[in-house]
Amino acid sequence: MKFLISFFLSGVLLISCASSSSKDVKSESAAEQAPTPKIEQNVVVPAGEDSVQMVFHLKNQPAGKTKLVGMLEDQRFIVDSTEIDANGNFKISKPTLFPQGFYYFILPGQKALQLLIDKDQIFELSGDMADINNTAKVNGSKCMELFYDNLANDANAKLAPKIRDVATKLKTKATSPEFKAALTQYNALLDQIDQQVEHYKKIAPNNFFTKFKVAGQNPRLHYPVKADGTLDRAKQIYDYRIHFWDGYDFSEKDLLRTPVFTNKMKRFFTELVPLNQDSINHYTDILMAKVDNYPDYYRAISNWVALKFEPAHTNLMDGEAVYSHIINKYFTDEKATWSTPDDLKKLRERAAEMTQSLLGMQAGNVTAKDRFKQNRTLYDLKGQLIVVFIYSPDCEHCRAQTPILEQIYKEWHPKGVDVYSIAANTTEREWNAFSAHFKLPWTDVFDVTNASWYPKYFVDITPEVYLLDQNRKIVAKNLNVDQLPTLFAKYLK
Template sequence: MRKSFILLVTSLLGLIQSYAQGYQITVELPNFKSGKCFLAHYMGKSTYLADSADVNSNGVAVLKKNEKLLPGIYLLVLPGKQHYIETLIDKQQTFSVSIDTTDLIKKTIYKNSPDNELFLSYNSFLGAQDALNRSIQEQMRNAKTAADSAKVFPLQQELGKKIQDFRNSFVTSHPGNILSTIFLAMKEPEVPKDHPTNDSLFAYHYFKGHYWEDVDLQTDRLVRTPILEGKLNKYFDQLVAPVPDSIIGECDALLAKTRKSKETFKFVLWWLTYHYETSPYMGMDAVFVHLVEKYYVAGDAFWLNEDQLSKIIDRAYALAPNLIGKQAAPLEFKDIISNPTSLYKIPGKYTVLVFWDPTCGHCKTEIPRLDSAYKASWKSKGVSMVGIKTEGTKEEWLKFIKDHDLKGWTHGYEPQAATNYRRLYDVYSTPMIYLLDEKKKIVAKKLGVEQLQEFINRSSVKNTGTKL
């Protein structure tokens, strides 16, 4: 896990908005005479401890602080951590609840908390659907043919409609309630059935265009629930084109909608930053760099201290020079016989630039595989191979080259590290592989042999063209 992510998480949880009044939740536990009761909250799909209190001999624990809790779905975790109930927190933060572990729904009673009385009625409704839900799940497990599965589908639709009808009725009857806000955010756009049949993308565009319509991004209510992170995951992983420019536009548009809520803005910016900094897909670091340059450098990450902010900005600046489409940084080095040379002096329709270490276990596997692909295919396509030693002694490096017959490569090392290649090419692990075009622009990076093979083959066909 990268340090910048750790900083983001720490700062995200560390800043709690203060109010003039605090909260007091009295928890009555007839099944306990000791132990500790915990209060936790969601932050996206994860949960974090907010408070705890000892259970006295009368089975009562009082959770109390002078700062109000941010709204959301909280968890009251009972002693032993074997049972918990979800509890809504919004404007009314002084209330009591009696929890009997023999029936966490029917025997839970709230006092002075209308929001949770309504939430309890919803959970009771869901509990009443358990028999049908269990029957559906059992039929799905026992389905052996497509026809068997088809029989279950109407039952699933019936259950889904019944639950959605309950939520819709609740929203109509209780506008402005925190549970209504949650239900609206959970609801997905319904594509009109009478849409144009000649437009194959109508359903996609309609669904995407109305995706955030019922999600209240201007209040803090959804941050401490699992709902917002789930919406973000689906939108950016399934609905947004996986192209940096498209993603950047969507990030900016969504963040603009959150500006009236500091907590929502903070969470969405954090989520996008982490999501694209750690993305396994090539080129997504451009989104991370954009977010840092536009929001963090501008001072919008108000929850970070100066040191935390500096480290995140430094990380973005380290990535910025080697984004896809950028001109590869000048690289001066010495070859095997210590003659000075340069990356830009090496001709090639494509250049595979590899930073590697003869003592690295992964390099010992990947470098021979790269060489095999080069000799079998890439060389005939005008590919040049450039390998730069990062660690290990010169003797170990030369022995590896000789033992594996790495002929045809331009091998180099930089004993003085004068070009600062580690920063310019973000060489934090090995092997670090770049694919450059004829003009030494970065067209791909961090690819394995198979991915490089596909990329070079596809690019070669594209550049060669076909005659009809």
């Protein structure tokens, strides 16, 4: 595998951690669980108006050093550390506030102590680490008090096994008595969860914990029935998808410092949105419209989607269509204020290169010289299908896949498949050596400048494989050669 284009993402898309600024649909709450303890880096916490005095008294807790870990989206970082004495006592004191958010102590003995803190950061917590969720007592912070009340009494966690059991009964025919009884039971269980959420909204409507709790809820899964009495699965998932973000308060930027945002993004784009470029772009646009006036979420969502579907890091066949859409539409000088105009210009230039060879587009024609110094034109090939195979002679993966492609070509060329291979980023000497070694049986060309083909076919790593149909439109790309026979069978029908 050889990278042809130097990536320009990590420093451009992601802000510093120190900044303040097709599966079954499940009915459980979105993740409110502690992330896996993984320390990324140290950060400097921005200054606040008040001080921090967090005191802890923990039974069954060994002495030793503890580190306090904070988060921003999917980043983790150490924000403080201290020593635990032999009696399980320790404290964190500092003159400025931590940002509101979810934190956790990494404790000796491979344990973690979760915190959800708002601006009241002078408090005391005591409890037994043998069962901290049910023994924790908090004084001085309503947010922490509610957080541990929820951990002890969370209806989502307690009712989840019953909900899963009832959900299996909802797979019966929608008109059956068993289905109707199960649906009644299912809705009664979800009513209990809703009642708990409403309780917190009533007693602490503006508390950071309540916003965290509400944001983490998933919409209720409905069971629409078709005229023939079967479940309308497509409508069920669609309704669930379009209401997935209903309870999320995008005006509360500090929810980005909790697991809720990233977990919802992952679930939305991996389980609920169809995995194709058009659907991903469509639902990204819907989500971005919700946050147009919330700069922190505008940055977070556009960055997350761009990085998730960046072509070299996704299995999506046309990640370029998503990436270029996000960059061109949302990384504007006016809105993408987290980056410099020069960086944004480079990102847009790269996105523009990608847009020349998206799925469904007319493939670019190429003329370059073969090893006999003869001009060979891609569109002159007569096959119903054409494989465009772009390789680098010194690329390990290219050398491994070329013999596989040769075997596939021998089988499928008589059935209407041609191959047009292009040597990229190499010298004439290396290209000739490669061609002589593999004795390529198809049209193979080289242009020392890459100018004849690169504007027409985007390549980030080699080998890059495109498939063109009889009209010379791009019908598949970013392939491994062993995927080609299945596609040949599909398009040669």
